[in-house]
Amino acid sequence: MKRLLLFSSLIFALFPPTLPAQNVDSATLLHPPADSWPTYNGEYSGQRFSKLDQINSSNVNSLALAWASHFDFGAQSFAQQANEGRRIKASPLLVDGVLYFTITDNVWAIDARSGREIWHYAWPNNNAIHVANRGLGIYGSWLYFMTPDDYLVSLNAKDGTERWRVQIADVKQDFFSASAPLIIGNHVLVGPGNNDDIRAFLESRDPATGALQWRWWVDPDPGAPGSQTWSDNATMMKGGGFPWLNGTYDSELNLYYLGTGNGVPMDRPPHPTPDGDSLYTASIVALNPDTGKLVWAYQVTPHDTHDYDAAQMPILFDAEFNGKPRKLVAQISRNGYFFLLDRVTGEHLLTTKFMPQTNWAKGIDAQGRPIPDYTKDANPPGALVSPYPIGATNWWAPSYDPKLGLLYANAARTWAYFTTAGYGRFRFPPQYVTVAIDYKTGKVVWSHELGDQSAVLIAGLITTAGNLLFTGDSTGNFMALDPSTGKTLWHVGLGQYVTNAPITYMLDGRQYVLVAANDTFFAFALPEPPAGAGQSASAKHR
Amino acid sequence: MVLLVSTVTAVRAQAPAVDPAAAARGKGIFGANCSFCHGAQATGTEQAPNLLRSPLVFQDKGGDVLGPFLKTGRPTLGMPSFASLAPAQVSDIAAFLHQRLTEVRGKRLPEAALLVGNADAGRAYFNGPGKCSTCHSPTGDLAGIGTKLQPLALTTAFLTPQAKPEQVRVTLPSGEAVSGTLKFMDEFTVALIDSSGTYHSWVRSSVKSVDVTDPLAAHKEMLPHYTDTEIHNLLAYLVTLK
Structure with a gap:
């Protein structure tokens, strides 16, 4: 730590004591410039498609390491003791040449040109669940992040000093927070998680003060719409369904799209009665971000009994469907199914199985929802179920390539034996695969094996206008695939598997692709032009 | 069906209940002594395993397995001795862990609850569509398997066998x-x-x-094809191989 502090001092001695003036306003968030990545997904749609094409399918084979930077968060942090929590799972933000990212309890600002630390903020040691921290939000010159013990903290982006903190949930009730706050207009959208039987919610906070603006409950009030889908009010009022990832936003419709978590407990009553669906758990919901009012909801797993939440990113895009231009929202869902909806109304358009061995449902109902096969619930003699609870996919950021009309996600072929008898080991190591799904048909047009190492694969994806898809496999390779075919065009062994979703950005006329593996960032770019040729090459890239 | 239900009710009644007061005390003791390595929820960290998947915890009743284990620890794996814990503290920790198991996994029945299949149908499956007899023999490699393995271990052994060198x-x-x-x-x-x-x-x-x-290819290829009834029948047959 001393060494790092000294180094920080050196930086400040050589350069002005503050960073360039950040001013991320709503317009920047709506239309991010190419040299920025100001939200979790880079922009609001969740497509994770970059228009940059300096790195493209014809030159990607010369992609090389620009810098690598390792982050040690010191012995004082409990995060260091927590297996999942110590990994860089965050999508970094990029503003004015500075990257901002988190590991649980920790925030860094680093130089996007070099990976060097500018400042580091450490939250006090705490005993909350340290599963992950998925990054920050930025608005004006202020950063927002969640601590494991459920504080929303605002920092000055210039120097990492704390502006304020507000508690959004009680860690004593086992709430823990991991998602990246999302800023929409004058709202900071945040929500905790909880594995216990407790009522789930999402909140909006004032970006200036942290004051509560509204709270939306996943589990409805008694008597309110949706409450008829629960066996009783007591179960409903602790029915869970935490939206533990952030969502996507359509500014024209002014709707925030969010996937909710699964209902709890998994054996809650009743079984499949016509009214047993447990709304609005395991659903794609559209909320008005100014009021927190539900505009529409579509449930992808009625009365879940297998931990199949619907937290996966709802991806927004405009395209033709059945000959008609549509505003669409798609989800490649944890339960093994792909869903396509009209995002204006929530009208169902398409449901397909993207993992063929998925067997927990016995069909698709009139609204396109899988019909649970309750013989596949945990029962005394046991049921062989796919996918197992980690899901056919999970939080691993998906992508949409609008040129090709294909959606991409990393997925897992998994099986588990659900029995209520005894304790034991119930599952094969998953086999991981990248799938490409044609939004018009819901069919998997290609799949790319990522290996079956027992390590968890959590790499997300991006696609680019350079005809490239970047992701990682289960053995520690970072790869560029051809998004039309899934063929590998380039790869590098990182020695540890990718733990976040890559991002890409333009800086000084040079395109970077940045990815994290455990506690290290790797930035890739095309080789620098030879000395003397720099100006012309740089001009050409612009 | 009536018989099955009454059997299940009977075995449920035998399942040990956790004393909530002991579990609450145990949570505090666990938090002070164990959580730094095993996590506040006992689900493990980089340093130490998830105790909710620990065979020692599964087998424990009221600290009878954990007590002797904590006396010595497992120094070669970095697990220190906790010999200073009083027996009452150990049984409180055990209560906390069993409560966590119930929270995470639901109420558990004895493994006899797995045995609902038809052994004759299981034998026919073993020698027929299951293709088990291609590699295995009830008088050869599987002789006595019903004695060596408890029903759950036996189920997982054929559904998800441990990886073998390829x-x-x-x-x-x-x-x-x-x-x-x-x-x-x-x-x-x-x-x-x-x-x-x-x-x-x-x-x-x-x-x-x-x-x-x-060597496990045949097992993996079966996964999309098994029906649950076939699994139950196969288990019912395998437990007869005493």
Whole structure:
């Protein structure tokens, strides 16, 4: 730590004591410039498609390491003791040449040109669940992040000093927070998680003060719409369904799209009665971000009994469907199914199985929802179920390539034996695969094996206008695939598997692709032009 | 059905209940002594395993397994001794862990609850569509398996057997082939250890072909085909192999 502090001092001695003036306003968030990545997904749609094409399918084979930077968060942090929590799972933000990212309890600002630390903020040691921290939000010159013990903290982006903190949930009730706050207009959208039987919610906070603006409950009030889908009010009022990832936003419709978590407990009553669906758990919901009012909801797993939440990113895009231009929202869902909806109304358009061995449902109902096969619930003699609870996919950021009309996600072929008898080991190591799904048909047009190492694969994806898809496999390779075919065009062994979703950005006329593996960032770019040729090459890239 | 339900009710009644007061005390003791390595929720960290998957915890009743274990710890694996904990503290920790197990996994029944299948149908499946008899014999490798393994372990043994070394044959452009035990393979490289113990590796694009023989391939291929009834019947048959 001393060494790092000294180094920080050196930086400040050589350069002005503050960073360039950040001013991320709503317009920047709506239309991010190419040299920025100001939200979790880079922009609001969740497509994770970059228009940059300096790195493209014809030159990607010369992609090389620009810098690598390792982050040690010191012995004082409990995060260091927590297996999942110590990994860089965050999508970094990029503003004015500075990257901002988190590991649980920790925030860094680093130089996007070099990976060097500018400042580091450490939250006090705490005993909350340290599963992950998925990054920050930025608005004006202020950063927002969640601590494991459920504080929303605002920092000055210039120097990492704390502006304020507000508690959004009680860690004593086992709430823990991991998602990246999302800023929409004058709202900071945040929500905790909880594995216990407790009522789930999402909140909006004032970006200036942290004051509560509204709270939306996943589990409805008694008597309110949706409450008829629960066996009783007591179960409903602790029915869970935490939206533990952030969502996507359509500014024209002014709707925030969010996937909710699964209902709890998994054996809650009743079984499949016509009214047993447990709304609005395991659903794609559209909320008005100014009021927190539900505009529409579509449930992808009625009365879940297998931990199949619907937290996966709802991806927004405009395209033709059945000959008609549509505003669409798609989800490649944890339960093994792909869903396509009209995002204006929530009208169902398409449901397909993207993992063929998925067997927990016995069909698709009139609204396109899988019909649970309750013989596949945990029962005394046991049921062989796919996918197992980690899901056919999970939080691993998906992508949409609008040129090709294909959606991409990393997925897992998994099986588990659900029995209520005894304790034991119930599952094969998953086999991981990248799938490409044609939004018009819901069919998997290609799949790319990522290996079956027992390590968890959590790499997300991006696609680019350079005809490239970047992701990682289960053995520690970072790869560029051809998004039309899934063929590998380039790869590098990182020695540890990718733990976040890559991002890409333009800086000084040079395109970077940045990815994290455990506690290290790797930035890739095309080789620098030879000395003397720099100006012309740089001009050409612009 | 009536018989089955009454059996299940009977075995449920035998399941040990957790004393909430003991579990609450145990949570505090666990938090002070164990959580730094095993996590506040006992689900493990980089340093120490998830106790909710620990066979020692599964077998424990009121601290009878954990107590002797905590006396010595497992120093070779970095698990220190907690000999200073009083027996009452150990049983409180055990209560907390059993409460956590119930929270995470639901109420558990004794393994006899798995035994609802038809052993004759299971034998027919073993010798017929299950193709088990292609590799296994009830009087050979599986003799006494119903005694050696409890029903749950037996189920997981045929559904998700532990990984075994895979054999690989790498054919070089010259036509020469090298065979051995697969050490590592991904999309880009393959490595093996040959019969003399020598390590070899290749970039996969430089070799003609890589042929892997997975001894568990038949088990993996069965997964999409089993019905739950076939699994129950097969188990009912296997437990008769005393």
